[in-house]
Amino acid sequence: MRINHNIAALNTYNRLFINSASSSNSLQKLSSGLQINKAGDDAAGLAISEKMRGQIRGLDQAAKNSQDGISLIQTAEGALSETHSILQRMRELAVQASNDTNTLDDRAAMQKELTELTSEITRIGNNTEFNTKKIINGDMTGPGLGAAQEKITLNFDTGFTLAVAHADVKFKIGGEEYTLKFDEAANAGAAGMAVDSSNKTVTVGIKDVVNQIGTDLAAVLNNLAGALPSSNLAQFDISSTATSISLTAKSTGDFAGADGKNSVSLSSGLLAEKFSEDVVGSDGAGGEAKMQIGANTNQQFTVAIADMRALANLKISGTTAGGNHDVAGAKFTSVALTDNSGSAEYALDISDAGKATAAISVLDNAIKAVSEERSKLGAYQNRLEHTINNLGTSSENLTAAESRIRDVDMAKEMMEFTKTNILSQAATAMLAQANQQPQQVLKLLQ
Structure with a gap:
């Protein structure tokens, strides 16, 4: 028998x-309801479950985003519902004014009501908001398109020298900073200009123009009061001779209106005797909103709402008193609307039977x-639902x-806890017995 090392007690301990x-580990699992409380419980399972948790939270937030999108659409659709009602009343007035049983005073009263209703449509378009964002005036988000007849004027003259590689010039379009770049890599036949509001660049392709024109080039951007959405880039072709360069738009560009004018001068490593071209914008379209409807990147849904004011897509007001509408015979009144922002607008003229018709x-x-826009919004809402x-x-x-x-099987873990708890109690009792064994040596010493 040995007393220096109590092997039985050590083993029991x-x-x-x-x-x-x-038992402690089982208690932790039972109290938390989780099988994995720390990385040591299951390293691989922890990594997999955390990735899943990220996806789950992303999906839940995407659902909330979609709900917000539906709320935005419902707000816009509600405003257009009222616009619909107003237009129906305006049509009713036009039909009534077409009847020659009416006197001049009768038509004057009808005209006054129609003019006020036109103002109300514009007011609804200007003031309808969701989360402080205007949603049916064409600039819901991003670089929306706007006023017609905006210009980009490019003038290339002699007398300026700057290496093409260093010809990046910054300027502002609608309050946002853009960079003008010269692209030497573009082929001569495909050389052109692209306006990209997504990357905030205006790129001009000029390869081989160097050999045809010379060694100096200057460009002046005047009346630059617009931008293009990235989904609708303006493309232009450049052709050149020994004495001139011409710029031709492939299609009519759409440019957003902006207050003020910008003027920037720059130079590159080219020489041009003359380069001058105006690019005129057409009527603008609506803005767009991106809805994140998925847990990952590139899972967006675009909601586009047109400008639904009287002067825009509805085309029931004009900017010229007594001017012609594009529908034969329709005229605008000579009395400006009572509620307008910026320049004066004029309502449809129903002062006689012909104009009313x-x-x-x-x-x-x-x-x-309006019906088409509401139908589109309804389709958006159904899709988001x-x-x-x-x-x-x-x-x-x-x-x-x-x-x-990640979650623990409570029944199984309770069974494990009961087992380890009983074993712990048994080990405690046996440890007490093992500690008593060395005392038997004392009997040998008596």
């Missing part, structure tokens, strides 16, 4: 320590435009998968 640790066609087109349902299903299934990895 080790078993007690192991059982106590297992022509106004009916204009109002029919306006009603059709299905998106929300799909996101909910995906989140549910992914949560179930994550639960199988």
Whole structure:
């Protein structure tokens, strides 16, 4: 018998320590409901489940984003519903004014009401907001397109020298900073200019023009009061001779209106005797909003809402008193609207039967435009509702998968805890017995 090392007690102690640790681990799992509370519990499972958690939270937030998108659409659609009602009343007035049983005073009263209703449509378009963002005036988000007849004027003259590689010049379009770049890599036949509001650049391709023109080039950008959305880049072709360069638009560009004018001069390593061209913009379109409807990148949904004011897509007001409308016979009044922003606008003229009859066609087109926009918004809403349902299903299934990895089986773990707890109690009792064994040596010494 040995007394320096109580091997039985040491072995019992080790078993007690192991059982106590297992019991403590089971208690932690049972109290948290999680099978993985720390990386040591399951390193691979932790990594997989955390990735799943990121996806689940992303899906849940995407569902919230979609709900917000529906709220925005409902706000816009509600405003257009009222616009619809106003247009129906305006058409009713035009039909009434077409009847020659009315006196001049009768038509004057009808004209006054129609003019006020036109002002109200513009006011609704200007003031309808969601989360402080105007949504049916054409500039809901981003570089929306706007006023017609904006210009970009490019003038190339002699007398300026700057290496092409250093010819990047910054200027502002609608308050945003852009960079003008010369692209030497472009082929001569494909040389052109691209305006990209996404990357904030205006790029001009000039390869081989160096050999044809010379060694100096200067450009002046005047009346630069517009921008293009990245989804609708303006493309232009450049052709050149020994004495001139011409710029031709492939198609009519759309440019957004902006207050003020910008003028920038720059020079590159080319020589041109003359280069001058105006690019004129056409009527603008609406802005766009990007809805993040997925948990990952490149999972966006674009909501585009047109400018639904009287002067824009509805085309029931004009900027020239007594001017012609594009519908034959329709005229605008000589009295400016009571509610306008910026330059004066004028309502449709229904002062006589002929003008009132022509106004009916204009109002029919306006009603059709609102109907089309509301139908589009309804389609957006239906799509987002299905998106929300799909996101909910995906989140549910992914949560179930994550639960199988991360959550503890309570029944199984309770069984494990009971076992380790009993073993710990048994080990404690046996340790007491093992500690008593060395005392038997004392009997040998008596």
